[in-house]
Amino acid sequence: AAKAAGKRQWRRFEPQQRVRMVERHDLKAQMDGAIARGEFALCYQPVVDIAAGDVVGFEALARWPHLPTGPVPPGQFIPLAEESGHISMLGAWVLHRATADIARLQRRIPLPAPPYLSVNVSARQWGDMSFLDEVCTALDAAGLVPGTLQLELTESVLMQRTDQIDEVIRELKEVGVRIAIDDFGTGYASLRYLRDFPIDVLKIDKTFIDGIPQDSQQVALVEAILRLADTLGLQVIAEGIEEQEQRELLADIGCRFGQGYLFARPMTVEEGELVLRQRARGSGGAPFPDTAA
Ligand code: C2E
Numbered sequence: 001a002a003k004a005a006g007k008r009q010w011r012r013f014e015p016q017q018r019v020r021m022v023e024r025h026d027l028k029a030q031m032d033g034a035i036a037r038g039e040f041a042l043c044y045q046p047v048v049d050i051a052a053g054d055v056v057g058f059e060a061l062a063r064w065p066h067l068p069t070g071p072v073p074p075g076q077f078i079p080l081a082e083e084s085g086h087i088s089m090l091g092a093w094v095l096h097r098a099t100a101d102i103a104r105l106q107r108r109i110p111l112p113a114p115p116y117l118s119v120n121v122s123a124r125q126w127g128d129m130s131f132l133d134e135v136c137t138a139l140d141a142a143g144l145v146p147g148t149l150q151l152e153l154t155e156s157v158l159m160q161r162t163d164q165i166d167e168v169i170r171e172l173k174e175v176g177v178r179i180a181i182d183d184f185g186t187g188y189a190s191l192r193y194l195r196d197f198p199i200d201v202l203k204i205d206k207t208f209i210d211g212i213p214q215d216s217q218q219v220a221l222v223e224a225i226l227r228l229a230d231t232l233g234l235q236v237i238a239e240g241i242e243e244q245e246q247r248e249l250l251a252d253i254g255c256r257f258g259q260g261y262l263f264a265r266p267m268t269v270e271e272g273e274l275v276l277r278q279r280a281r282g283s284g285g286a287p288f289p290d291t292a293a
């Protein structure tokens, strides 16, 4: 640690870095107004039953489409929003918008198993005193059944756990909300956290899925995660499935659920409605002919 600290000396920024800093600063400065003016948007990526191809849920993913400099991906603006504190406001908006959208879909297309909604929640939001209230208010306002809401956290949240976060999660579980670990395998969640923490779902990170079926070590790792999940009674979702061979292998080794471009890209809520209508009509086989482009 001392060695690393010693390296972090004062030095001049490279021009490249300076541009990045200006961009970051500009983006942060524009966020307030963008949230107030409703310039953020949401898209929804279907979560599917890998073998059957049926849509079982949607993950809400934030978009910032109308910047003069072109769209910025959430991998960039979410960390900035976390740094600046805007994530609380943005996250509240995401919750309200997404619960309203999916509740409307559920009403318009009644299915025996209504599609669930999965929402990404930043470490910082989990620590907000008002977070629990916000979730309950959003559920109420939308009229969404709590059991059809899933909240995603990353392993870093498990590492930074406080009594308050534990309490929030306990109460959410009591209400019926499901908890998923996102990007599972990329962080430092220990087995103890998995055992002691009331988690329902593991989302296996895309980096593990990328290597299958060619890389036998990756395959073995995914199989080990599936066994672990089975032992602990957790559901598993494989992220970033792009190839038919990946789908087949995952189905073979008993991974039930997945997301990925092979099935569908993140789409508008209107496109999501079309996909659900197809499912309601029971057209199995190829569920995403047009929207997967
Ligand atoms: P994530 O939650 O792990 O979401 C999965 C990301 O993988 C999404 O990127 C999705 O579009 C992408 N993806 C899905 N299938 C495939 C595939 O087959 N191939 C490839 N290459 N990519 C695939 P996206 O939308 O750019 O989001 C990036 C990250 O930003 C998310 O990762 C999540 O951590 C964060 N994020 C997005 N929306 C929100 C939000 O509303 N709140 C918070 N806190 N974070 C968000």
Ligand code: MG
Binding pocket: 059, 120, 152, 182
């Ligand atoms: Mg996610």
Ligand code: MG
Binding pocket: 182, 183, 203, 205, 239
């Ligand atoms: Mg992920």
Ligand code: MG
Binding pocket: 182, 183
């Ligand atoms: Mg991620």
